[in-house]
Amino acid sequence: MSAENIDNPISYEILEDLEDDFEEVELELLRQQAKLTKDLYAKRAKVVSEIPNFWPLVFEQAPPDIDEYVQPTDSAVLLSSLVNLSVERFELPNGDPRSISIKFEFSENEYFENKVLEKKFWWRRNKDGWAGLVSEPVKINWKADKDLTSGMLDLVYQVWEDDKAGKGDDTEAKKKLKSQMESTGLDGVSFFAWFGFRGLSISEEENQAALKEEQEKRKARKEGKETEEEPEEEDEDDDDDEYEMEIFPTADDLAVCIAEDLWPGAIKYFLAAQEQDALSDINFESDEEMDDDEEDAQPSKKRKA
Amino acid sequence: MSAENIDNPISYEILEDLEDDFEEVELELLRQQAKLTKDLYAKRAKVVSEIPNFWPLVFEQAPPDIDEYVQPTDSAVLLSSLVNLSVERFELPNGDPRSISIKFEFSENEYFENKVLEKKFWWRRNKDGWAGLVSEPVKINWKADKDLTSGMLDLVYQVWEDDKAGKGDDTEAKKKLKSQMESTGLDGVSFFAWFGFRGLSISEEENQAALKEEQEKRKARKEGKETEEEPEEEDEDDDDDEYEMEIFPTADDLAVCIAEDLWPGAIKYFLAAQEQDALSDINFESDEEMDDDEEDAQPSKKRKA
Numbered sequence A, B: 001m002s003a004e005n006i007d008n009p010i011s012y013e014i015l016e017d018l019e020d021d022f023e024e025v026e027l028e029l030l031r032q033q034a035k036l037t038k039d040l041y042a043k044r045a046k047v048v049s050e051i052p053n054f055w056p057l058v059f060e061q062a063p064p065d066i067d068e069y070v071q072p073t074d075s076a077v078l079l080s081s082l083v084n085l086s087v088e089r090f091e092l093p094n095g096d097p098r099s100i101s102i103k104f105e106f107s108e109n110e111y112f113e114n115k116v117l118e119k120k121f122w123w124r125r126n127k128d129g130w131a132g133l134v135s136e137p138v139k140i141n142w143k144a145d146k147d148l149t150s151g152m153l154d155l156v157y158q159v160w161e162d163d164k165a166g167k168g169d170d171t172e173a174k175k176k177l178k179s180q181m182e183s184t185g186l187d188g189v190s191f192f193a194w195f196g197f198r199g200l201s202i203s204e205e206e207n208q209a210a211l212k213e214e215q216e217k218r219k220a221r222k223e224g225k226e227t228e229e230e231p232e233e234e235d236e237d238d239d240d241d242e243y244e245m246e247i248f249p250t251a252d253d254l255a256v257c258i259a260e261d262l263w264p265g266a267i268k269y270f271l272a273a274q275e276q277d278a279l280s281d282i283n284f285e286s287d288e289e290m291d292d293d294e295e296d297a298q299p300s301k302k303r304k305a
Helices: A012-048 A054-060 A072-081 A152-164 A172-184 A191-196 A204-222 A236-244 A251-262 A266-285 A287-297 B012-048 B054-060 B072-081 B152-164 B172-184 B191-196 B204-222 B236-244 B251-262 B266-285 B287-297
Strands: A082-088 A100-106 A116-125 A131-135 B082-088 B100-106 B116-125 B131-135
Touching: A012 A204, A012 A266, A012 B012, A012 B266, A054 A072, A054 A082, A054 A266, A072 A082, A072 A191, A100 A251, A116 A191, A116 A204, A116 A251, A131 A251, A152 A172, A152 A191, A191 A251, A266 B012, B012 B204, B012 B266, B054 B072, B054 B082, B054 B266, B072 B082, B072 B191, B082 B251, B100 B251, B116 B191, B116 B204, B116 B251, B131 B251, B152 B172, B152 B191, B191 B251
Parallel strands: none
Antiparallel strands: A082 A100, A100 A116, A116 A131, B082 B100, B100 B116, B116 B131
16 A cells, blocks of 8 residues: 555545445455355255245344335235245356345245246446446236236336337336336335336446446556546436336345345344244233233343354 | 254254354454454544544434434534544454454543543353353543433442442442432433443353353264253343343444444445535525425435445
């Protein structure tokens, strides 16, 4: 690290430079983590495959950041038919460890035909300096009258196909989706709408060019060269357009929460579900005794295994 | 890893064994992280020491899990006099990387005499298998009539001294503290009450013995030996006693949140504070223009640097 001449006031560039260095360490740690846990996750998958309802019970105890998106009907679908969940940092070993794929496996159920729903999120950077997770909509083959998103996921998928075919902004599907989103809003939307998320549209070429530009900028900063101040104008309108047709705008955050909390903590959540069950039994059997002391029936926050 | 004969139903021991293995990886990653970030944190400390109000601005943007504990007066104290914050995993390189010390440095202020308040949390295990963070109360030398905890922190400190002197359960300080906690409750208690946290009382001997026992149990499980089922009776009453005189019962969680979110994310929070300021200015200058479009004035959730 080169010596800096710290003028007062501190240049924001020094802070950004530091953030870049911290980011590189975090990426390195994610790579290490993936390497060190690979065999353990394989072993866990084998063990939990023998436990009936393991993953539905995990979801039942999911933290609020996940649970808030799981509607009662979603819960019923998961409980009756989720047989496996797996998370992979699929661009490793050479790509970005922040890219994640989340795969749900289902048994036969009354809602959809799919046995596997896999959603991939790519960590990408665009020419304006934005970096984050982008995705592609996943089609769900709903059974008759069982579409939990009331047709919105299908429309999102159609819009995506129209966009790929270069059909412009005035397609039937876009108009329909817009009007449905305006009339129903997104409150209480199904968890399964999450599969529709796209995020910013960033081509692989744009990503590569942006990565290269960023690396050169960082290198120049480290060598103490003056770097051009990027025009910091944030073209919010552009982004607004991009998110205007998202039926699950926070899908990227939810994906990170699944990958970094639910997935590594699955055994903990499963055991919490068991404890909860046991405590419900106690409550049922000795209602009167517990009256005064109901708080004790909650799994104690202060208990760590 | 030895082969397992997986009977149905799965033994909880296999799950616990897996959790132990995951825990060991996490500890290794914490050690790696401490090593890889050491120089960066030193550099950051140097840079931010030149930025007026860096740490108060970071606290201003603290995430809800921290912010909910900072009362308006606490905020004023931090804003007027917090000059540095530092977090250290002080038992490294040989001890537990989960032990953390959090050090606040203050300039002259009207509330207390201390220039430094350092709170240490030790990761400890007890004979019942509980593991977590324990601490010792830190005394704050309040100026006249400026005690933000209305005397509770002093009482906690006195109780701790009484306990060390073996004075039993009926001391003046205990009675006073209990009655004050009962009459005022802990809603809206000052952030500075956090310095009073003790947690479970675990002697170094008990910790060492418990660690040894746990290691032997893990080893036996890995070798496929039958291990005694621990009596799973959780003696809640015991714990309740331990937490009965805590004026900040969730201090350990808050410490982890400071160490794992506020501390590594300080630059991000500082920049968010700057952005907020800039946006407030815009709002102020062009109130009318913004009317229709107020959401744009919020830092966009979707923006990542």
